[in-house]
Amino acid sequence: MLELKYGDSKVDIDLSKAKSVKVLNENPMDEITDLKSEFIKGVTTNMINSKPLREVISKGDKVTIVISDLTRFWQRQDLICEQLVDYLVEEIGISYDDIVIVVAIGTHRMQTEEELCQLASKKVYDKVKVVNHDCDADDLVCVGKTKIGTEVYVNPLVVGRKVIMVTGTVHHIMAGFGGGRKSVIPGVAGRETIKQNHIRCLSETEKKTDPRVASRLLDNNPVNEDMNQAGELVDVAFGINIVVNTKSKHSKLFCGDFHDAWIKSCKYVDDCYGVPIEKEADIVIASCGGYPKDINLYQSTKSIFNAARAVKKGGTVIFLAECREGGGAPDFFSWIEPLKRGVLDEELRANFTIGGYIFYALCEAIAKSKMLMLSEIDPNFVKDLNINSYKNIDELLEKVDFEGKDVCVLPYGGSVVPLLQD
Incomplete structure (x- = not known):
């Protein structure tokens, strides 16, 4: 039984019928004690x-x-x-x-x-x-x-x-x-x-x-x-x-030259949070890691981007994000309107915002697979994004067949980056 964080609670998912289950956590990280x-x-x-x-x-x-x-x-x-x-x-x-x-x-x-x-x-x-x-x-x-x-x-x-x-x-x-x-x-x-x-x-x-x-x-x-x-x-x-680390505890400080020290920190982040996978999975299950990481859809998008790196084209992503504050900043979710009209690309180029680009990239990530979301968000709110949202995990799981499938799990989807090996 798989247990994942969701808001302030936890969700259990039975993966006993899956062909294989690979759980991706960050690699061992130091923690500063003094x-x-x-x-x-x-x-x-x-x-x-x-x-x-x-x-x-x-x-x-x-x-x-x-x-x-x-x-x-x-x-x-x-x-x-x-x-x-x-x-x-x-x-x-x-x-x-x-x-x-x-x-x-x-x-x-x-x-x-x-x-x-x-x-x-x-x-x-x-x-x-x-x-x-x-x-x-x-x-x-x-x-x-x-x-x-x-x-x-x-x-x-x-x-x-x-x-x-x-x-x-x-x-x-x-x-x-x-x-x-x-x-x-x-x-x-x-x-x-x-x-x-x-x-x-x-x-x-x-x-x-x-x-x-x-x-x-x-x-x-x-x-x-x-x-x-x-x-x-x-x-x-x-x-x-x-x-x-994923507990928000300081792991390392990289101090010195503005650029060179930062580059060293990037290498460390990649070594810790970049996790190799040999192949893309049929089903990816991603949790943001609970509240406040899943406070709204905008804050939760990192988990979708990382899940998309691990799923086969046409596969299924099960995404756990409570979203107690809905879509998030208006600059992000207001772009649903040009999406509905089929002019998202044109309007973003004309009136570019960071929130608008995150929305744009989210649409690209979702297009790779079937997206099933456990959330308090109104299902009608996200249907035009091609997200099928459910408020009950059992109802969501009725739409998923794990039999003989390769499953990849991201307990902290916003932090761990799956790296497909050549």
């Missing part, structure tokens, strides 16, 4: 292609720390913020008044004061100025153009100051891997800059995603390469890259 000690090593002795932090930043410098917003709080950057600010003040002599923390929102909503406090930690929030980035602000600064013409407008607080980027590294459907330079675009960039970069997800010649754009792909990925060039236009003094 965060302060690990942080100190990261900024004093274990740097990657960088001088120690105290030789990069000096007393009297104006310092900007860039952190991610609430959608990435799983990386627990608040704990890193505490260590970093303490070190800057106590070991280097930086004044609290000379430090500002910018939350890299991209095009997401502004964080409330309570959320800013949560993201930076109360200890830091009470002593240091913490602000939202605004992608529509009038005072954004142009720091140049990338080779393919993206005009890079960024928050003025990352120009002319010593910048420390604190990011979390994961697989990413557009950029290959998240973290690192993504804190520049989209993190602290202008809305038009973000659009110019992200629209490169779409093929220039066909109505589909550019095949060079996908999770794990960095080389020749036009989105990643453009982001890298934008990152070079911002003079980042030091990078701190966080990798966590």
Whole structure:
């Protein structure tokens, strides 16, 4: 009997009739037991292609720390913020008044004061100025153009100051891997800059995603390469890259050169979360890992993208996502309307948004297989996406025949990436 997380509860599925069952979990990962000690090593002795932090930043410098917003709080950057600010003040002599923390929102909503406090930690929030980035602000600064013409407008607080980027590294459907330079675009960039970069997800010649754009792909990925060039236009003094396990516990810190330390973290993420499979399965069962990872459909899409990597064309995906908050942000699910009218590609190219692209990519992933979803979401809400949604697991399983089938299971579908071996 297979037990998987669903919302705040668990679901049992009988796989006794299956021909084979392969459960994909992350590879063994380290877990940091003494965060302060690990942080100190990261900024004093274990740097990657960088001088120690105290030789990069000096007393009297104006310092900007860039952190991610609430959608990435799983990386627990608040704990890193505490260590970093303490070190800057106590070991280097930086004044609290000379430090500002910018939350890299991209095009997401502004964080409330309570959320800013949560993201930076109360200890830091009470002593240091913490602000939202605004992608529509009038005072954004142009720091140049990338080779393919993206005009890079960024928050003025990352120009002319010593910048420390604190990011979390994961697989990413557009950029290959998240973290690192993504804190520049989209993190602290202008809305038009973000659009110019992200629209490169779409093929220039066909109505589909550019095949060079996908999770794990960095080389020749036009989105990643453009982001890298934008990152070079911002003079980042030091990078701190966080990798966590599926329990959101810190596994490793990769500190030092903004680009090189991030690349090392990508390798570690791929080694831990990239799991080889010899063949695609007849049936893939994917859980997001329960609440809050399955809070809405938008947050749950990572599990569908990874399930699609493991299922045969024409196979079946059983997807467990409670979605107590429905489809998620309007910028995501409102694209159902152009989908119904058959003009999704045209309208996305004309009015590109990140949420719109995730919706677009979701449609492509679903098209590979039959999608059966256990969810509280209204079945009529997702039928135009070709998702058959059920509120009862027994009713869903009546539609599935496991007899003689190869089954692949992803208990943490948003984290583990199946890698089909050649």
